[in-house]
Amino acid sequence: MKTFISIIVLGCFGLNVWASPKLASKQQIGMFLNSKTCVVLENGSLSYNVYVKEAVQKYWKITSFEFIDQQEFEKRRFDSKYSFLVLMKGVWDKDPGGVSYNYMSLVLGDGTPDMTDMPEICSIPIAYSDDNSIDYGYAIPAMIKFMQKHAKNLQYKRFQISWFGLKYYNGMLKTKDKVLLLNKDMMAPDANTPDLIKTVYPHYFKLISTSEIQTELASNPVNTLFNFHVGPTQNKGAGKCFEMIFDVEGNLYYYNFRKITNDNKDGFNLKDFYYIK
Numbered sequence: 086m087k088t089f090i091s092i093i094v095l096g097c098f099g100l101n102v103w104a105s106p107k108l109a110s111k112q113q114i115g116m117f118l119n120s121k122t123c124v125v126l127e128n129g130s131l132s133y134n135v136y137v138k139e140a141v142q143k144y145w146k147i148t149s150f151e152f153i154d155q156q157e158f159e160k161r162r163f164d165s166k167y168s169f170l171v172l173m174k175g176v177w178d179k180d181p182g183g184v185s186y187n188y189m190s191l192v193l194g195d196g197t198p199d200m201t202d203m204p205e206i207c208s209i210p211i212a213y214s215d216d217n218s219i220d221y222g223y224a225i226p227a228m229i230k231f232m233q234k235h236a237k238n239l240q241y242k243r244f245q246i247s248w249f250g251l252k253y254y255n256g257m258l259k260t261k262d263k264v265l266l267l268n269k270d271m272m273a274p275d276a277n278t279p280d281l282i283k284t285v286y287p288h289y290f291k292l293i294s295t296s297e298i299q300t301e302l303a304s305n306p307v308n309t310l311f312n313f314h315v316g317p318t319q320n321k322g323a324g325k326c327f328e329m330i331f332d333v334e335g336n337l338y339y340y341n342f343r344k345i346t347n348d349n350k351d352g353f354n355l356k357d358f359y360y361i362k
Contacts, residue, residue, distance in 0.1 A: 107205065121151060122191075123170070124138070125153055126138070130172070137229075139226075141170070143226070144335075147236060148168065163196050165193060173190045174214050185213070190205065191232050207232045210315045210342075211224070212315060213315065221315075223299045226302075252341065254337040254339070260330075263308045263332070264291060264308065265310045267293070268294070269294060272353050273352030276353060302333060312329065326342065326351050
C-alpha cells in the first residue's frame, strides 16, 4: 500500500532495513478477522499509549484485543493467530535526507524473520519521526474506526485498494451538508484564510486551531469532518507531507501525499480541495 517504503518498528526495534510492505492476501485478511489484535504500547511515547488505549477500548469491535509491550510483541509476531496494532517508522525511497515518518500500522502475525514482510492490513501516517508534538491525538479515534472499516473493505475490494492505496477512498463520499473543521496551523500559504478557501470550496467549513478542533470533536458531533496533516518540523524544509480528511465515524474522505518544494509548500492547499467537493 505504501510504495517503496522501509518499515521498522519504533522503540527498541530499530532495524536498518529497506523493503516494501506487502498487502495481506484475501486469505490473510480472513485470518485477521479471526485473530486477536495485540495493541503494542510504546516504551518512550506515553501520549501515544494514552490515546491509543482510550480509542481501542471505546471503538475496537472487529476482533478481540489485548494490550502488550514491545517485548511481548517480539515473542508473538511470528504467530498468525495474532494481529498487531503497532507504531512503525517508514522511510520513503529517495526522500531527501532519509526523512522518516511514524505510522500506526495494523499487521498480521507471520513467520517471516523480517518485520517489514508482515502482511499489512492498514498503515496511516501520524507524525514525522522526530516530531514530539501530541497534536495527532484528536485524530486517533477516527483512525481506529477507519482501520476496521478498511479491513472489511479489503475482503471485497482488495484489488482496487492494492492499486490505489488509501487514495481509493478519494471522492467516494461527498462533503455537502457537512461541516469541515480545518486546522489553521496545518494549511498551506495559498489556503490559509477563509477568503482563499471559498474560491474553491463551496461548502461550510471552520478554520480553527488544534485545541478548538479537539473541543469540537470531544462532543462526538454528527455530520462533521476534519483535516489531519502530517508535515515536517519547522527546521526541516525537505520531505513529504500527508493530507487526510476523516469524519467522526471513521470514514476517510481524502488521502494524499506529495513532496514539499519551494513552489509546493507544506500544508493542506487549494489543490487538495478539488478532490473533496
